[in-house]
Amino acid sequence: MLERIRGHVVVGADGSTGADRAIAWAAEQAAAEHRTLTVVHALDALVAATSLWSTAPSVEAARLGEVAARGGEEIVARAAEQAGHASPGVTVETLVRYGDSRVVLEEVARTAHLVVVGSRGRGPVASLLLGSTSASLAEQAACPVVVVRPQEGWRRGGGVVVGVDGRERSTRTLEFAYEQAALRRTSVTVVNCLWEAPVEGETPMDQRLDHRVLVAETMAGLSEKYPDVPAEVQIENGLADTVLWEHSRTADLVVVGRRKPGLIGSLVHSTLAASVVEHATCPVAVVPAEDGGAE
Numbered sequence: 565m566l567e568r569i570r571g572h573v574v575v576g577a578d579g580s581t582g583a584d585r586a587i588a589w590a591a592e593q594a595a596a597e598h599r600t601l602t603v604v605h606a607l608d609a610l611v612a613a614t615s616l617w618s619t620a621p622s623v624e625a626a627r628l629g630e631v632a633a634r635g636g637e638e639i640v641a642r643a644a645e646q647a648g649h650a651s652p653g654v655t656v657e658t659l660v661r662y663g664d665s666r667v668v669l670e671e672v673a674r675t676a677h678l679v680v681v682g683s684r685g686r687g688p689v690a691s692l693l694l695g696s697t698s699a700s701l702a703e704q705a706a707c708p709v710v711v712v713r714p715q716e717g718w719r720r721g722g723g724v725v726v727g728v729d730g731r732e733r734s735t736r737t738l739e740f741a742y743e744q745a746a747l748r749r750t751s752v753t754v755v756n757c758l759w760e761a762p763v764e765g766e767t768p769m770d771q772r773l774d775h776r777v778l779v780a781e782t783m784a785g786l787s788e789k790y791p792d793v794p795a796e797v798q799i800e801n802g803l804a805d806t807v808l809w810e811h812s813r814t815a816d817l818v819v820v821g822r823r824k825p826g827l828i829g830s831l832v833h834s835t836l837a838a839s840v841v842e843h844a845t846c847p848v849a850v851v852p853a854e855d856g857g858a859e
Contacts, residue, residue, distance in 0.1 A: 566674055569659070572657070574590075576679070585714070607662045670700065682698070708740060711848050713848070720814050723748075726740075726741035737819060745790070746792065752795045754796065755807060755808065757801070758775055779799075808820065816846060819848075822851065
């Protein structure tokens with residue numbers, strides 16, 4: 565299965581409105597990058613059986629799996645049709661797998677180029693499952709993950725906003741942001757947050773200058789690699805998640821990084837990514853420190 569989707573844009577489908585938005589976003593992304601789009605639906609046998617039994621108690625237990633599988637195929641077929649409408653000409657493949665959606669999507673993320681999910685599912689139980697799926701992927705996936713928020717529309721004209729800490733580990737996150745801006749022919753706003761008190765003998769102006777220098781060093785070479793992407797650096801006061809929430813009101817895409825598990829500060833940074841995913845009002849991309857996905 566992993567080789568089948570190597571280098572693809574993958575989108576999770578469950579038949580919900582939130583997933584529909586993710587499918588449209590993923591289809592446009594795949595078309596822009598000239599990549600195949602693979603629509604994946606995870607069949608949780610227990611959840612499917614419980615749902616079917618509660619709505620159709622006359623269905624024999626032996627047939628529940630067959631009925632659930634047929635329902636999964638209908639979901640991905642409909643999703644493939646939606647993707648074609650969103651981006652005519654995009655190549656779409658489908659995949660139905662048994663298993664927890666988190667496990668299935670984390671598995672495909674090992675070779676996928678990008679995984680796209682909605683942030684809420686269908687129904688009170690399903691919404692919790694898909695919510696936990698997007699959170700789990702944002703924290704664990706080997707490739708970049710885009711979570712499409714439930715708000716209508718994502719073309720707001722604010723370009724791509726990326727949060728960085730001005731250190732070398734932000735390089736992959738920054739480059740991903742530039743790549744997305746180049747695809748969309750829009751700008752990048754590089755945001756670095758200043759919230760700690762200045763050290764003794766240092767003024768707030770000195771601190772801002774220090775942060776600007778760090779960010780400039782991290783950005784070195786990207787302007788040359790992406791000469792058509794306008795870039796602006798903003799050093800802002802406040803907590804990073806709060807600042808990025810505000811930017812998401814007008815941005816087309818917010819990009820944040822995620823530390824490798826085990827590194828000092830990884831818990832804090834994972835919490836930042838989860839917080840931005842939960843509260844942003846535009847699609848959010850979470851980029852692992854080292855991209856394990858296929859190029």
